[in-house]
Amino acid sequence: MRKYAYPASWLIVSAAAAWSIVSFRVPPPPRLAVVIVVDQLRPDYLTRFSELYAGGFKTLLANGANFTNAAYRHASTYTASGHASVSTGLHPSTHGMIGNSWYDPTQDAVVNCVADDAYAAVGGPGERASPRPLLADTLGDLLKRKHGGSKVYAFSSKDRSALMLAGRGADGAFWYSEECGCFVTSSYYENGMPQWLAAFNATRPTAEYAGKVWKRFLADRSLYEKLAREDAFPTEADGKAVTFPHALPQEDIATRIQMTPFDDELTLQAALTALDSGELGTDGEPDLLAVGFSATDRIGHLYGPYSQEAMDQNLRLDRLLADLLAAIDRRVGIEKTVVALTADHGVPPLVEEMQRRGAAASRVNSDEFWQRARDALKQHFPAAPDLVAYAGGNRLYWRLPAFRNGAVKRAAAEKFLVERLLRHPLVAGVYTASELANASDRAPEMTRLFANAYFQRRSPHLIVHFNEFVYPRNAFGTAHGTAYPYDREVPVLLYGAGIRPGNSERPAGPEDIAPTLAKMLRLKMAQDPDTRILSEALQ
Numbered sequence: 001m002r003k004y005a006y007p008a009s010w011l012i013v014s015a016a017a018a019w020s021i022v023s024f025r026v027p028p029p030p031r032l033a034v035v036i037v038v039d040q041l042r043p044d045y046l047t048r049f050s051e052l053y054a055g056g057f058k059t060l061l062a063n064g065a066n067f068t069n070a071a072y073r074h075a076s077t078y079t080a081s082g083h084a085s086v087s088t089g090l091h092p093s094t095h096g097m098i099g100n101s102w103y104d105p106t107q108d109a110v111v112n113c114v115a116d117d118a119y120a121a122v123g124g125p126g127e128r129a130s131p132r133p134l135l136a137d138t139l140g141d142l143l144k145r146k147h148g149g150s151k152v153y154a155f156s157s158k159d160r161s162a163l164m165l166a167g168r169g170a171d172g173a174f175w176y177s178e179e180c181g182c183f184v185t186s187s188y189y190e191n192g193m194p195q196w197l198a199a200f201n202a203t204r205p206t207a208e209y210a211g212k213v214w215k216r217f218l219a220d221r222s223l224y225e226k227l228a229r230e231d232a233f234p235t236e237a238d239g240k241a242v243t244f245p246h247a248l249p250q251e252d253i254a255t256r257i258q259m260t261p262f263d264d265e266l267t268l269q270a271a272l273t274a275l276d277s278g279e280l281g282t283d284g285e286p287d288l289l290a291v292g293f294s295a296t297d298r299i300g301h302l303y304g305p306y307s308q309e310a311m312d313q314n315l316r317l318d319r320l321l322a323d324l325l326a327a328i329d330r331r332v333g334i335e336k337t338v339v340a341l342t343a344d345h346g347v348p349p350l351v352e353e354m355q356r357r358g359a360a361a362s363r364v365n366s367d368e369f370w371q372r373a374r375d376a377l378k379q380h381f382p383a384a385p386d387l388v389a390y391a392g393g394n395r396l397y398w399r400l401p402a403f404r405n406g407a408v409k410r411a412a413a414e415k416f417l418v419e420r421l422l423r424h425p426l427v428a429g430v431y432t433a434s435e436l437a438n439a440s441d442r443a444p445e446m447t448r449l450f451a452n453a454y455f456q457r458r459s460p461h462l463i464v465h466f467n468e469f470v471y472p473r474n475a476f477g478t479a480h481g482t483a484y485p486y487d488r489e490v491p492v493l494l495y496g497a498g499i500r501p502g503n504s505e506r507p508a509g510p511e512d513i514a515p516t517l518a519k520m521l522r523l524k525m526a527q528d529p530d531t532r533i534l535s536e537a538l539q
Contacts, residue, residue: 027539029521030497031336032281033139034328035165035290035513037086038317039079039158039297040480041343042305043070043491045314048227052218056321057314060341064495065537067508071490072345073530075446075465075483076453080113082344082490082510083164083292087138089514091452091528096135099481100160102458103390103397110390114160116188123184123193123201126177130188131163131170138167139514140288142523145169147285155183155271156292157263161344165290174270176263181206181254183270196277197270205266210253214246214260216308217315228311235352235476237302244308259302261316263295268320272327281332286521291324293317297347301477304350338497338520342510343490347480354469361469362426366393369424369472376420383407393472393481395460414462421464429465436463441529449483452528494537504536 046057053061060066072082074091076098084090084097092098097113104111116130137145140152154166157176163186166173171191177184182201185193216224224231236242248256257263271291274280280287296313303309321341328337348354354361370391378385384407389399396417403410418430431450436459439451450463466472468484480487492508495501498520509531516534518525 027498029286030338031286032328032332032338033143033286033288033517033521034324034337034339034496035086035139035288035517036321036324036339036341037083037156037161037165037290037292038341038343039161039292039294040300040345040347041296041314041491042346042486043068043489045305045310046491049311049314049318052223052227052315053318054322055318056323056325057318059322059325060339060493060495063501064339064493065499065501065534066503067492067506067534067537068503069505070342070492070508070510071485071488073449073488073509073511073528074452075449075488077345077480077482077487079158079297079344080160080164081453083161084134084136086342086344086510086513087140087165087167087290088134088136089139089511089518089525089527089531090136091511093452093454094136094528096133096455096458097164098453098455098458103395103460105389105397105400108389110392112160114163116186119186119188121177121184122187122189123174123198124177124180124182126175126179126184127159128186129159129163130186131166131168131173132188134164134167137526138165138170139517139521139523139525140165140290141167141169142518142525143286143288143521144171146523149283149285151279151287152290153271153274153280153288154290154292155267155274157258157267157294158292161292161294162290165292176258176266176270178254178258194274194277196273200270200273205269206254206257209248209257209262210250212248212262214244214248214262214312216244217312224308224311228308229306229353231308233304233307233350233353235350236304236307238476242303244312246309258294259298261295261299261313263298264293264317264320267291267293268324271324275327275331278331281328281336292344293320300347301479304353304478305347306349306353334496336497338499338517339493339495340513340517341491341493341495342513344510345480346485346487346489348469348471348478348482348484348486350478351469351471359469360467362467362471363475364426364466364470364472366472370396373417373421377413377417380416381408381413384413387413394464394466396462396464398461417462426467426470427464428467431463431465433459433461446483449488452530492534494534498539499537500539502536504534506536508532508534 152170156162162173436454
């Protein structure tokens, strides 16, 4: 064992100092860990509307640890990727969830990231899905492995959100199914649908929203115009239902409710049934409750982050979070609970809004963009006219068998296409699979971001990095998925048992949440080299 020589001055301590040393003890693990992921929550939502918050956001900001310089360390800023990184503390390059979908050559089709025909929906009709595509342990998995009596539940209106937060060893992941207007789970989880959630479904919770009207939460319209923008804006939604109030129909309510703040209300009601069951935080073994709120994402996609709808959604979510914290305090006690809140990604403003502000923003027709690339390949390599298996958005997958007869070398096709794409005025860079697979720690930051999102068995063979504020999809709304700060920067907040309140400007990321909670729960969790424990928040 290495011996350390301490300075003599270290041996002289006062009685008070000596007492403080011997009396120090690590605080006990929390009884309950609660992980909240708000889909598409931008950090400026916490500052722009701060004076209007009176609920959960206000409590977390005033009494929690706030990491004001937090961002994902990967480029694949999609829902599944973000939720998986929050729950595992790892990058997509490790956990394998590179996006919400990917091309599968065995099926010659783009597949949903959680689709699994081996398992059926339980509790009502719904999609076949499971957590098996996630290739790393979640915080809940480690908790169950150490404590057989621990309970791990996850709720969201999206299947990929609930499944990624829960993991493979959870007691259940529950998501909203528009086929029944109820919450379902996967037969992968042997415990099936718990009685307390089945009872909630039996009340037909969606039915009460039929015909309900989404009005502004605050009566003062001038506040919305000051902190957001005018109510109607070109390219919002489908260009039609773009102003308040938004009335829900009597029919098709199970689908349409997902585009309103009421979607989060349903998710909260379902999650509260788990707290009401008495299974969480009531015995000597710690439990985990994960809740994914999805309405901010759907509303943000339709109307953009500077819309009055986005502002109203966050004001309503602030009150819902207050209800959740109050329920936790009543059932378990905040002093026995640690709460983490973050997002899976951010989002850019509408292209037309950025143009109005003077930015070089553009929409690109993805189909036309890639069709021109396909045509160029066919013309340049007539001996192999079918080299591309799939191309869409910013991704291209080669049809690898097309290179096996030797008529065209993959390296030659790749070199030709990369050079051609780089000449496009809206393309900032192009990354190949081999470049990302072999990227070093000394590579440029942008390359490292894409390398952290690269998983060989699922990632595209070629990725286009478009210019900032370029939207390669459709004529309305906005979307995320880039490596730019507006998609990677998200809030990271910790609150409750064992947390020291205050702000930290040290670089952090949502990937740091699970390892930090694992430390508090006395669990050993794997980490990627560029992540860390949020030690400044720990008492």
